[in-house]
Amino acid sequence: MTTNVPQPPPEDDLPCAVFVEMVTDYLEGSIPGDLRVRLEQHLAICPGCTSVLDQIDRLIRLAGRITEDDVDALQPAQRDEILAAFRQARHPD
Amino acid sequence: MDGRPALADSVVAFDDDVVLVGCLRDRDEAAFTWLLDRYDGCLRRVAMSYVGNRAIADEVVQETWMGVVSGIARFEGRSSVKTWIFRILVNIARARGIREHRSIPFASASRALEDGAGPAIDPDRFLTAPAADPTGHWVSFPLAWEHEPEERLEAAETVAVMREAMADLPPAQREVMTLRDVDGWTSVEVCDALNISETNQRVLLHRARSKVRRALEQYFEGASA
Secondary structure, eight states, X not given: OOOOSOOOOXXXXXXXXXXXXXXXXXXXXXXXXXXXXXXXXXXXXXXXXXXXXXXXXXXXXXXTTOOGGGSOOOOHHHHHHHHHHHHHOOOOO | OOSOOOSTTOGGGGGSHHHHHHHHHTTOXXXXXXXXXXXXXXXXXXXXXXXXXXXHHHHHHHHHHHHHHHHGGGOOSSXXXXXXXXXXXXXXXXXXXXXXXXXXXXXXXXXXXXXXXXXXXXXXXXXXXXXXXXXXXXXXXXXXXXXXXXXXXXXXXXHHHHHHHHHTSOHHHHXXXXXXXXXXXXXXXXXXXXXXXXXXXXHHHHHHHHHHHHHHHHHHHHHXX
């Protein structure tokens, strides 16, 4: 098997394949202390996993740009209709 | 008005559910308009993911607002106003989805979790052959996006690739990622609105983000090849 990446030192026992499944949990802060430390030690020496973390972080920020342009805006006629319903609604008591 | 501050100069106070609900029950139109402007776009986006047709999504959103108008008096404050409105929408959209013969997100949480399950990264990219190297480390590192020019990362085309990738997600994953990453909801709000566990929410979100990441990676690699 060929490889073009330097292999991590033996004390890093966290497989990259495991790390990439924990990225969301890591970002959500739902990884407990000891494991979190191991993840961070791994990140410090693994450019591949660092890239994936950075990419997920970027795509979250990009997603924030998919906003109102994705859907039709509330049309004035529909807005008026909804507001009229609100005005006409009677108190229950 | 029972001791609440004058509303003309307290628009920000609508962020407080107690104030908001009180005003809505008093038929304060400024409060309702605030609500309408704040959530209509988000409701439309989510309605689309259930019914997949703008005209029907439009009806679903209209019906949701009518549900808010008629239901506010019965709102008991067990959830936030935001998730309450959202649940009204989800119930209406699901009913419409059934009528329109579309698949229903979250019809079964376990089915939703199986839907489109797969590893975040193609396993071929890791060293896994047990005899050779069982460490599960990268065969080759993913291309770092920091080498992409900033303007390309932020380009409208990149956002379009992302939107397409999200449209291809299984409904439950699309739903969670839309609320979390597009609309910026918290995980608690998403769990509450969709009635799913925190764990399921994270699994769905992770799968969604992983697929979108892959689509963006292919786009960048294809364009730089």
